[in-house]
Structures are given as structure tokens and as C-alpha cells.
Amino acid sequence: MGEIYYLALIKLHQLKKRVTIHDIAKELNTTAATVSRALNNNPSIGIAMKQRVQEMAKKLNYRQDKIATSLRSGKTQVIGIIIPSAKISFFGSVVHGIESVARKRGYRILLFQTNEKYTSEKEGINTLLQSNVDAIIVSISKETTNYDHFLEVKEQNIPLILFDRTNDTLGFPSVVIDDFKGAYLATTHLIKQGYSNIAHICGQQHIKIFEDRLLGYKSALKDAGLPVKDENIVMGDVSIQSGEEAAEKLLQLTNNPDAIFAAEDFMALGALQTLKKHKLHQPGQFGLVGFANESFGQYITPTLTTVDQRNIEMGEATAELFFSLPSKDLYKEGQVAPKITLEPELIIRESSSRKSDK
């Protein structure tokens, strides 16, 4: 495999009196090449000279041209992250987790948000490749069903790691929680509280996490000997409004449910608004469980029972996974991409509790 070199004439921003390595060399009576090697910590230069160069560079207020430097080394120490929305606190927390690990290694983070749009996700990949990032971490947008833009990253041999909203068929390393288990725990909890006609507001089924949560819900019902009813499963789109509408539909059923497990907290919040409208929001009247442990859940009334997705740990695991990847043969054919699965945790609050007098 050959390496391709580009000879490029780069016109940088117009600068006044910029200090160059030639200025440093002149002051030290040495050559620009020596200064350059010293600044880049080349072993051919002695420690004494390196120190003198560093001191003079500081004195003259020299700034290394990082663009040229990074293009030469091929490393920018920057990781690009593509998330559906910075407004969903889950993603904000995962990013914090990634940052905490990356920072210790001297890496910085650039974020690109897709607003759940496929075209925007494609742009994000291009923008980050153009910024010459060392790796790209992605949680796939709701709209995305074509994945060719990810394959371009693979072609350039740049590490791409998926988290939470992943796709196992693409062959990328990934970090997820056990969504099936989280949904199973949530539904089983409602059953144990005495609810028996439990509905599910599911997410779009082309997204694996929502598919797994639906499967977990069904499996919990079956294991408890309860029927799985199609009319009790209504689809939302991870918005408050879709949760409101889904709950409204469920409350119109002849045999309406006594509890809802929503595949996502924002939909649970919407369902809660509908329950309030129907005066069904007092703890014990109607069971409600969300999924994600969004930050608002502990402040709403009633407080929301939900499934914690181990946000920070997911971020940390994602970053650790990147740093553990081999630098060569990243996408070797026939190689199985590493996948880390974290354990979900049920957070029990008021919205799912039965009053003791019931």
C-alpha cells in the first residue's frame, strides 16, 4: 500500500510580523532545521540545545504552526463526537465521560449535533474529516437508515466508534447498555407493583435500542404470564408531544391500561402531561416508568421512575475503547469489532409506586 504525499501551497491568514523558526535560528546562531527538530523533540538534538530553543521561542513569543504540524504528524489529538442533540442531557453526560478520559491523554473534543437529521449527520462526518480529527465517535440519528457516510470513515482508516444508538452490521466498535434487560427490569417492576395491563410507548423500530426495549417489555409480560396486546403498544418519536399523544390513545382504549412503560424519558414526560390532564397523576393511580434517567426526572411531580443508562461510564468506556484500538489493521476483514455492554440500573421513584393503602 503506497503513501500519498501532497505538495500544497498553503496561504494562511494574513499575519503581521509573525515570528518564524528562522528568527529563532538567527538569534541562536544555528539553522532553522535544528530549531524545527528541537521544537519537535527530535532525538537527534541534544537537551541543552532543546532548552535554548524553547527559551528563545518563549522569549520571541513564537507560536508553532499547528495546522502544518498536525498535517505532518497526521495527529491532531482531537476526537470528534457526533450526537443527535446536545439538548438531550443523556448525550451531554456521555460527552462528559468521554472528555474526562480524553483530557487525561491530552486529547480535546469537538462536538457536532445532527438534530436527528440524516443529511446533517453526513455533513458532520465530512466536517470532522475536514478538521482532521484522530477519531470519530457517533450516536446515530433517528432519521438515519443509510450508513454509507460511515463507510467513508472506514475507507480513510480513521477509528469510528458507536455508542448507544449503534448498528451491529457495520463492523464498528461500540458501547451500549443492555437495553433488553433495562426494559425487562422496568416492566417487571410495574408487574410487581401490582399493575396488570401495562402499555408500552415504543421508539422507532429501525433503531436497535428501541427494538431491544420493546423485546424486553414483551419478554417480561410473557414471563409473568401476562398477554402481549398489540393495542397496548403505541409508537412515539422521543419527543414530549409524541408521549402526550401516545398516552391519549392508550387512555381511549375500551380496556385502558393501568400503567405505561415509555421507551424514553421525554415520552414519559409527555405521557405524564396527559395523565395530569385526566387527573390520573397521583402516585398509585397509574404506573409510569421512563428510560434514560434524564435530569428532569427527579424534579417533576411525581418524580419519575426510570432506567439509568450509565451515561458517564458509557462515555468513559467509549473513550477507553478508542485508546485501546490497534493503530494498524483497524478494519481488517473478518475481524469482529469489539463491543462493550453495560448493565442498566432501575431507579425507583414516585411515578411507579403503589400507595401502601391500595
Added chain:
Amino acid sequence: MGEIYYLALIKLHQLKKRVTIHDIAKELNTTAATVSRALNNNPSIGIAMKQRVQEMAKKLNYRQDKIATSLRSGKTQVIGIIIPSAKISFFGSVVHGIESVARKRGYRILLFQTNEKYTSEKEGINTLLQSNVDAIIVSISKETTNYDHFLEVKEQNIPLILFDRTNDTLGFPSVVIDDFKGAYLATTHLIKQGYSNIAHICGQQHIKIFEDRLLGYKSALKDAGLPVKDENIVMGDVSIQSGEEAAEKLLQLTNNPDAIFAAEDFMALGALQTLKKHKLHQPGQFGLVGFANESFGQYITPTLTTVDQRNIEMGEATAELFFSLPSKDLYKEGQVAPKITLEPELIIRESSSRKSDK
């Protein structure tokens, strides 16, 4: 002023069988230079040839080397935004506003979050400069009191625009809301509701928005003939916990307040937790107003009266301001930087209302 050219040997990522302009030229029986000019929409090339080149480029799956292209043109069509935290929905909304305007102009956005840290803000500036962005938009972190990193952006003649958390002494274009007026409206509203001993949880006073909000609070009290009492002003740090603690302090006062105006919604949310602990949270018992119109305010109980900061419009105005800036003499000495001030809006909800029977 001279222009500086860099001759750089750029080693890009190792690629297999990458299609080049030479391959396209060969297929079309023309020269690589013609193909390059056609791809870059050079007027010296006819429309017919441009079309043939585009079609062949598509057929051969040619990808333009955007790094080299952007370095040649000096434009990346990318705007970098530095925000304190993506978890504060205000910043998320402003970013959406910026994006909506930027997208129409073919610009994309890269985000960098500082987590309110000064060192991280410096890293953000360096990372974005290294990514060769066309402009940098910043809302200053809470910790920042030294602004030299911003002056480096000025030296490179790259537009830097501040929003919300700004500093007028630095000479950068900026977009803010009238924070004094917002605080004045909030405090006057509590007075009109019949509250007479109104406390203020303020933010750090080296940040101009918090200084202005404190001034607005004081001014509203004075204009209503009410005393401004030092013991009624407690400082928080834009966290839920600091709001809890500040409210606890205020409730310990001998002459404890009957209402709180918090300079920020997260602090108001903290204060509400304390009021709940003291069974003072029923509407009419104790007045509470926040500032920011964070998304949780309409879902908590009681719903939170707050000051809307015109998030989306602030983002749009910030982007429009960037596109209106002159390309030359951006930072000419003696030039006054443009500043846009938006009008705040009071959003009245349950937390500030007096019951009709009181």
C-alpha cells in the same frame, strides 16, 4: 502587510486506490489542471466541461481533498462555537438558532464545551484555530477572568463574536439580552403580586449578566420604595445545589423573605427544593422567579415563572452579525464593535402567583 506562504509536505492518511484528478483527466482526455479548475468552479472553464467533469467525478467516486482545498482558499465554511456546557438548554437553543442561519449560508458548526473552566476555554480556542474555522463564537465560562486567549484570535484576524456571557472591554462584536431590564421586570412582578421582602440569589459578579441582573433587582426595589437589604442577597454559582443552600440561608434570617428572585433557573430549581423541604412550595405561600426559561420550568411543580432570554433569536442574531461583518479591517483601531441587545420577556407561571383568596 506581506502575505506568508508555507510550503508544506503533507502526508495524509494511508489510502488505497484513491481516485485523483489525474484519473478523471485521463478518462476525459483533458488535463488535471482543467479538471481541478472545473471542480473549483473556475470561470475559465465552460459549463459543458464542468458538467462532464462532475459526472465523471461522480462515476469514479472521486472525493475532493477538502483539507487541501480549504487551506488553499482559506475558507472552511465552518463556525466554531465555545459554550460553557451543552447540558444547559439555553446554550443548546442558542446553538440551534446559530445553526439555522448558518446552514442556509452553507456553513456548519463545531461545538466545544468548556465545562465552565478557563483552561478548557483556552484549549477550545486553540482547537478551533487548529481546525481552521472561519469564525469563533463564544459565551465566556464562569471561571474566566483573563482574556488573552481571545486576543490571539484577534491577532489572526479571525472574527470572534461573544453572546450572552460577554465582556464589553475586549472590543468584540456581541449579542446580549437586556439583563438589567429582565431582572427589573421579574422583581417588579413579585412586588405587584404583593410580596414585600424579596431576596435575590445572584450569580458571580465578575460576569456582566449577573452584575446587570443584581442592578435590575436593586433598581426595581428602589423604584417601588422598598429597602435593598444586604442580608437578602446571597451568591450562587448557577448550580441546583447552590440554589438550595442560598435559599436555606435566606430562610434562616430573623426577618426571612417572602419571595426569591434567582438570577438563573437552575438556582431557582434548587431554591424550590429547599422550599419543598420547608413546606413552603404551594403557589401563594412564597414567591419564586428564575431567569433563563430553561426547558424544565414548565414541567416542575409549581411551574416556574422566569425571564425568557430569546434563545433562538439570540442565536440567529449572533449568526447574522457574523455574516454582516466586514472581511477587511475587522479589528481596526478606534472602531466600536457592534453590539445587539434583545428585549427579555417575563413568562408568568405558578411559582410567583398569589392565590386569589389571599
